[in-house]
Every structure is written in structure tokens, then in C-alpha cells.
Amino acid sequence: MTTSQQVPVADELFEVSVDGAAALVGSRCTGCGTHYFPKSLSCRNPRCETKRVEEVLLGRHGTLYSYTVQGYRPPALFGMDPWTPYAIGLVQLPEGLRVLGMLTGCDLDEIRIGMPLRLLAEPLYRATDGREVLTYKFSPLHEEETS
Ligand SMILES: [Zn+2]
Numbered sequence: 001m002t003t004s005q006q007v008p009v010a011d012e013l014f015e016v017s018v019d020g021a022a023a024l025v026g027s028r029c030t031g032c033g034t035h036y037f038p039k040s041l042s043c044r045n046p047r048c049e050t051k052r053v054e055e056v057l058l059g060r061h062g063t064l065y066s067y068t069v070q071g072y073r074p075p076a077l078f079g080m081d082p083w084t085p086y087a088i089g090l091v092q093l094p095e096g097l098r099v100l101g102m103l104t105g106c107d108l109d110e111i112r113i114g115m116p117l118r119l120l121a122e123p124l125y126r127a128t129d130g131r132e133v134l135t136y137k138f139s140p141l142h143e144e145e146t147s
Contacts (some may be wrong), residue, residue, distance in 0.1 A: 004133045009124055010028040013038060014136040015057060022101065022136050023119060024059035035095040061141065062091040064115045065098055069108055079133065081125040087111055091138050105139030116141040 008014065016022045027036040029043035032052020035058060043051045080086075087103040089111075103111060104122055105140075110130040117138040124135045 004132060005130070006114055006123070006134050007127070008062075008121075009133050009135040014059075014119075018135065020120055021052060021060065021118070022121040023057035024136065026057040026058045026095075026097075027053040028058075029053050033091070035097050035107075037093075037097060037099050046051065058095045059093050059119050059136075061092070061116050061119070062093045062138065063111055063118055064089050064103075064111070064138075065092040066090040066113065067111055079125045086103075089117070089138055091117055102135065102137045103139070104137040110140075 014022050022135050024037050025039055026147045028034070028115045029045065029048060029050060031044050032043060032048040034043055034045045034048065036053070036058070037058065039055060043053055052086050067087050069085055069087050086107065087108055088100060088119055090098050090100055092098050101119070103117075104120070113118045113143045118141040119136055120136045120139055122137050122139050123132040125133050127133050
């Protein structure tokens with residue numbers, strides 16, 4: 001959960017537990033099992049006859065499918081303070097979909113395709129009202145953390 005001093009960057013995008021672990025809020029089709037992130041109002045699988053989706057938490061763990069490094073400061077619409085170059089990963093989730101997320105917890109030159117990742121929430125910037133704005137990020141999962 002987030003504290004009164006923290007707010008998520010967007011509603012219904014992710015959930016944070018007390019220990020800082022996070023999960024993405026997505027959807028799963030009750031008919032064909034397809035997962036979606038962000039949440040979807042309906043199943044988009046053309047072969048699916050049910051089209052009924054339920055909300056599920058996903059993305060606690062994944063593996064890095066691909067990534068790029070954002071080396072210049074994006075337009076003001078993207079708030080990040082202090083700003084430093086960062087990596088954006090395309091992360092393969094066990095639920096069968098790939099999601100984009102910022103990478104954290106390692107140097108840019110330590111990033112490897114296929115590395116195991118876990119989801120967490122970190123401050124992105126401080127809002128004008130003083131609250132920290134949180135976003136979800138993927139961080140390397142070390143062997144001792146897999147149990
Ligand atoms: Zn479906």
C-alpha cells in the first residue's frame with residue numbers, strides 16, 4: 001500500500017504492498033485465459049467467444065526481453081526528478097504478455113537480456129503538494145531472492 005505521503009503516478013495501474021513489492025493491475029479473460037496490461041474492458045482475442053475479463057494482479061516477476069536506454073530528458077509531460085539517463089525494459093511475464101517498465105537497481109552496463117526481474121515501486125518525482133509520486137519499475141532479481 002502507499003502512504004498518505006505517496007501517490008501512484010496513475011490510478012489502477014499497480015499495487016504496492018507494505019514491504020515495497022508491487023504487482024501490476026491487469027485483466028484475465030475467463031474464457032480464453034489471455035492476460036492484458038493495463039486493464040482491459042473486454043477480451044481482444046478474435047477467436048474468443050466469452051470476452052469476459054476479470055481483474056488480476058500480475059507482473060511480480062519477469063525476465064528482460066529487450067531494453068533501451070533513455071539518454072536525453074523527455075518532454076515535460078514525463079515527470080522525473082532528479083533526472084538521470086535510465087533504461088526502459090520490455091519484460092516477458094509468466095502470464096504470457098510483455099510489458100514496458102523502467103529498470104532500476106543496477107548500472108546501465110549491467111543490464112542483460114534474459115535477466116530475471118522483480119517488480120517494485122519507487123518515487124518518480126515530488127508533486128507540488130509535497131507527496132512522492134510512485135511508479136512501478138523492474139529490478140534485477142538476485143539468486144538469494146528467488147526462494
Ligand atoms: Zn478471451
